[in-house]
Amino acid sequence: VxxxxxxxxxxxxxxxxxxxxxxxxxxxxxxxxxxxxxxxxxxxxxxxxxxxxxxxxxVRGHAGQLHNERADELAGLGAFNRDRSAYDKWQASQAPEAHNPVVATPELTALRTNVQLLKTLFDTLDSATSRVSSTERDFINDMTKRLQKKSFVPSEKQSKWIKGLVAKYKVQ
Structure with a gap:
């Protein structure tokens, strides 16, 4: 910065x-x-x-964002005093901080599907008269946008809220 x-x-x-x-x-x-x-x-x-x-x-770190990955590389090289071979050896290691990709788990795939189902339902209901609160509607709209990014993983709290809405509105 x-x-x-x-x-x-x-x-x-x-x-x-x-x-x-x-x-x-x-x-x-x-x-x-x-x-x-x-x-x-x-x-x-x-x-x-x-x-x-x-x-x-x-931006989520270690998620394939080109410029962020380059910044991490430059920071890593700096940490190894520009010793490219030492940096490459660390990158090839199994150190979790060297490799932290977002993996599309079955649970994440199910959450994405459920958010889309909730959005479809909410979009069909009149916002002025429906039992869906504006907070719930805003949350699902936000989650829909965020989950379009492959690098986004909902927090535990967000996941629980999505699961609660799925149960409340009986979608699946």
Missing amino acids: LAVLSLAPPTLPLKVYSDSEYTIKVAMGTYQMKANPDLWEIYRELSRYRKQLPAFEW
């Missing part, structure tokens, strides 16, 4: 993609900084030169 703030022209809009929710939340001011105060001071100083603050978008 500091590198792009240093390089990007301050008059142009800037969008930063990051797999670090902490970084995004601190940068946007929605979370209090807990580490690296020296780096956050540099971030604030560089931000003052910008016409508008950067926009941030979270």
